[in-house]
Amino acid sequence: MSFAIETEGLIKIFRSRWSGKEVRAVDGISLRVERGATFGLLGPNGAGKTTFVKMLLSCAHPTGGRAMVFGRDSCEAEARRPIGYLPENHRFPTYMTGHSMLDFYGALSGMESAARRKRIPELLAIVGLAEWGDVRLGKYSKGMLQRVGLAQALMHEPSLLILDEPSDGVDPIGRRQIRDILQALEQQGVTIFLNSHLLAEVELFCHDVAIIHRGRVALEGKVKDLTAGSGYRVEAEHVPERLEQDLRAKAVAVAQRNGNVEFLFGSRDEANQAVDLLRAEHCEIESVARTSSTLEDVFVKAVNEQ
Amino acid sequence: MNSKTIAVTLALVRDTFREAFARKIFWGFFGCSTALILFFIFIMRIDVVQGAIATVSLFGNAAHSLDVQRLVRQAHGAIAAFLFTAGMFLAVFASAGLIPSVFEPGRIELLLSKPVERYHILLGRYAGNVLVIAANIFYLVFAVWLIFGIKTGVWTAGFLWSSVLTVYMFAVLLTVVVLVGVLWESAAVTTMVTFAIMIVSPILAQQQTLERLLTSETSRNIVRGAYYALPKVFDLGRITRSLVLGNPIDNWMPVWSSGLFGVAILGAGIYVFARKNY
Numbered sequence: 001m002s003f004a005i006e007t008e009g010l011i012k013i014f015r016s017r018w019s020g021k022e023v024r025a026v027d028g029i030s031l032r033v034e035r036g037a038t039f040g041l042l043g044p045n046g047a048g049k050t051t052f053v054k055m056l057l058s059c060a061h062p063t064g065g066r067a068m069v070f071g072r073d074s075c076e077a078e079a080r081r082p083i084g085y086l087p088e089n090h091r092f093p094t095y096m097t098g099h100s101m102l103d104f105y106g107a108l109s110g111m112e113s114a115a116r117r118k119r120i121p122e123l124l125a126i127v128g129l130a131e132w133g134d135v136r137l138g139k140y141s142k143g144m145l146q147r148v149g150l151a152q153a154l155m156h157e158p159s160l161l162i163l164d165e166p167s168d169g170v171d172p173i174g175r176r177q178i179r180d181i182l183q184a185l186e187q188q189g190v191t192i193f194l195n196s197h198l199l200a201e202v203e204l205f206c207h208d209v210a211i212i213h214r215g216r217v218a219l220e221g222k223v224k225d226l227t228a229g230s231g232y233r234v235e236a237e238h239v240p241e242r243l244e245q246d247l248r249a250k251a252v253a254v255a256q257r258n259g260n261v262e263f264l265f266g267s268r269d270e271a272n273q274a275v276d277l278l279r280a281e282h283c284e285i286e287s288v289a290r291t292s293s294t295l296e297d298v299f300v301k302a303v304n305e306q
Numbered sequence: 307m308n309s310k311t312i313a314v315t316l317a318l319v320r321d322t323f324r325e326a327f328a329r330k331i332f333w334g335f336f337g338c339s340t341a342l343i344l345f346f347i348f349i350m351r352i353d354v355v356q357g358a359i360a361t362v363s364l365f366g367n368a369a370h371s372l373d374v375q376r377l378v379r380q381a382h383g384a385i386a387a388f389l390f391t392a393g394m395f396l397a398v399f400a401s402a403g404l405i406p407s408v409f410e411p412g413r414i415e416l417l418l419s420k421p422v423e424r425y426h427i428l429l430g431r432y433a434g435n436v437l438v439i440a441a442n443i444f445y446l447v448f449a450v451w452l453i454f455g456i457k458t459g460v461w462t463a464g465f466l467w468s469s470v471l472t473v474y475m476f477a478v479l480l481t482v483v484v485l486v487g488v489l490w491e492s493a494a495v496t497t498m499v500t501f502a503i504m505i506v507s508p509i510l511a512q513q514q515t516l517e518r519l520l521t522s523e524t525s526r527n528i529v530r531g532a533y534y535a536l537p538k539v540f541d542l543g544r545i546t547r548s549l550v551l552g553n554p555i556d557n558w559m560p561v562w563s564s565g566l567f568g569v570a571i572l573g574a575g576i577y578v579f580a581r582k583n584y
Contacts, residue, residue, distance in 0.1 A: 014583075054415065054583075054584065057415070057418060057419045058418060059414070059415050059418045059419065059583070059584045060583040060584065061581070061583060077421045077422060077423050078421055079421075080419060080420060080421045081421040083419060085415075085416070085419040087412060087415045087416060087419075089411065089412045090412045090413075090415075090416060091410055091411065091412030091413045092413070092416075093321075093324075093325065093328075093413065094328075095324055095325055095327070095328030095329075096324065100324070103317075104317055104320075104321055105416065105420065107313050107314060107316070107317035108314055108317055108318075108417070108420035108421075108422055109420055109421065110310050110313075110314070110421060112313075113313070152416075162419075
């Protein structure tokens, strides 16, 4: 089985031209991303995430190891044909309009002229820029540039989408829109590789993650496995002791806080049942919330342990 | 060359034109060329009687009894010389930003992420840049040739050929812009290096005189080596003038050796670009 992305001992060393000083930006990363997966690449600033992505795209040449995309060496131009890419801090030529930019990158992706003409209005409508196709990119806001950038990455209907901080500078509505687009693509079987420092975004969308630190994989696995401690927090007051004991048996964790009892449940069903029982006993519910940022805990732990 | 390769090349060339339009490079040249063409159409009046110029009037001031062939060739020669010197400097200056702009962070990654070989990106951009300048030079030369032809009945092919040599020289100098642009990604540095080559060319063209003046054999070898290695802008200018004036050309070496220089430098640019990390 060939993977969408497969790297073996990938190394990138940057050497200073003058001092000869070496920086190991990527230090032997071996990763496999299955076809159709939604994969999140996490890591603190300077961890080597962007360099890793650049090697997948052959923007940077590996010092050692190899990277394969759908079974092809990433150095081959043909390996990039199924890839749609949105870089971080992209700089689209401001003299282009949304329409001409999509046409240009579509042509470079090998699309026929007729196919481009048909695809451009469709994509502009999908990213909510149907009225902006003939406006120069210099007039676009940051969020609009991000959306037209996503349209550029989707132009040739890629099987692998590599997105570097896709929701950077996008307002909450735009973020939701981007997430909806990505979810639709996931259902179509497109492999999505998300490089982001926004843990909540990755946790919401990706099924698999790898955490990179100092150029190495610190941790990788399925989000649901790595965040097994996540769940739903129910906080209530005046909880009778008998009920507290019953709920304690079902909860993952229990804590006392300012006279209130806080239960952590592993699933939504358990949390709902607990709320029903608490209300039946006329307990006051202070709050019900999904525990968040557990990936953050995993991330911090993984980075600190290395 | 298959259809996809052609489509990619056309996209790259079209993008260069778009950028040249946006930077007003194309329109700047086009405006100057058009002004010159309009000058020849409306300001200069030539009356030819039995193969000789009866009067040539500029802004109402008339000159009499000139040989038609001589006048046309001299006018052609002046325009060709202007294009080869001032025009060339302007063209290099205007184009110097078009190559390094491709290497801007955030733009180059997008280009490299497409299924296009790096050499293809560079050559497409290079071809686009040459065509931007060629379009303007051919427009000016052809229009002037046509105006003079209609007004005087003198049709000389030499002037048309001079535009080809001018574009050829620009294409050679643009390879320096490409190499320096890939190495330093700076429009200012590319301009300085290319101008330096253009400025040193008339000095090196006096290579035989210089060799007589130099006492050391090493110095003589350096001058000789530099002369043969670097593009011969000055010598090509002389050849262009000879073409226009209808004089015979006894030595084509400056043409082919400059071409070899261009090929070597462009090859070096492609090699460096292919190995570079972005």
